[in-house]
Amino acid sequence: MGNVGLLYVGAVLFVNGLMLLGAVPQRSAAVLNLFVGALQCVLPTVLLIQAAGDTTAILAASGLYLFGFTYLYVGITTLAGLDTQGLGWFSLFVAAAAVIYSALSFTLSADPVFGVIWLAWALLWSLFFLVLGLRRTEFTRFTGWAVVLLSQPTCTIPAFLGLTGNYTPTAPAAWGTAAAFLTLIALAAAIARHEPATSHVGASSRAIHA
Template sequence: MGNVGLVLVGVVLFVNGLVSVGVVSPRSAAPLNLFVGTAQVVLPTLVLVQAGADTALVNATWPSYLFGFTYLWFGLIQLTDLDPRGFGWYSAFVAAVVAYYAVKTVGTNPTFAVLWASYAFMWSLFFVLLGLGVTTLGRLDLGHFTGWVLVLLGIPTCTLPGILLLNGVWSTSAVAGFGALAALAVGIGASVVLARRSAVRAAAAVAPAEQIVVERVGEPQLV
């Protein structure tokens, strides 16, 4: 169940990233968020109902709720005028929980520890953007940066691992963990570069309009 959820989460993160960089409209992404969010709540519930006293199964299943509520809530924000600050603070809670899982699994499954760390990073960005309302960090536009992080890392950190796990292809070696960490660092670095380029293009698109306004203001007025 968890692996199937990973496959779905990758595509919804990818599409939400496209929303953040202005390629997809929020309302057009809402149905996917609601669908994946519902799946991430209903299917784990069915598993937990049948889990009984199997604590290992319970512990492996309940984190799906964290992400299911994320997409349901975000889908509603995309469709309505809900204040996103509550969602931002909820994201801080999710980031803290998954950061704990990253630390907990680093000794037994370093590759998945990196994946947990990547989720903690993504949800921390949601908290900073929507909970705290911080939109820039120095010269970096955090909205575009977050969008590119989701576009570049959503499928590699969710859909791809989900498919590999479903097919029994997974490595828990330290080498695989370091490889995943290196790939994460490259993805974040590329997101910084792309976010800066997006900001430059946006500024270039706005500049001509501002120039026209200045020129009109400076024109001699006939009385």
């Protein structure tokens, strides 16, 4: 069930990355954020009800709320025209929690691939904190490209692998995943560095970027 939610997280992250880059209107992206945010709150609630005290299942479900609350926060803040700084500081909390979930994936869950994925999410939410919480708008384009490029390999691809029974959480797969993510982050930095700034990007830096 968690893979179903992860699939749509890939979609909303992709759209939000494009919103950061000024390619998608903010209010249009807000609607998808509300849909996915609601989904990512309903699914873990169902999982918690079904867990029957299983701490492993409860731990797995608990992390999903981080995404659900993020996207609901994005959608409501955008549509209501609220200041985004609160969302930025919440993103710092999410980034810190993601580091903990990463450590638990490497140890308790014995899933090094998702250990790497959680670290990638920690990076993305740290960037949201910089752009929104600290108003470091010079990172807006890099954040947008990082979100666009990492949205599919951190969400959609592992979701489809899990849904089809082809997900393999092995150490070699984790190393390959880490190498791919580092390459994509470097590519995002290169594109952002050489891409000319536009008025759309400047406008997006004042909006919701998570």
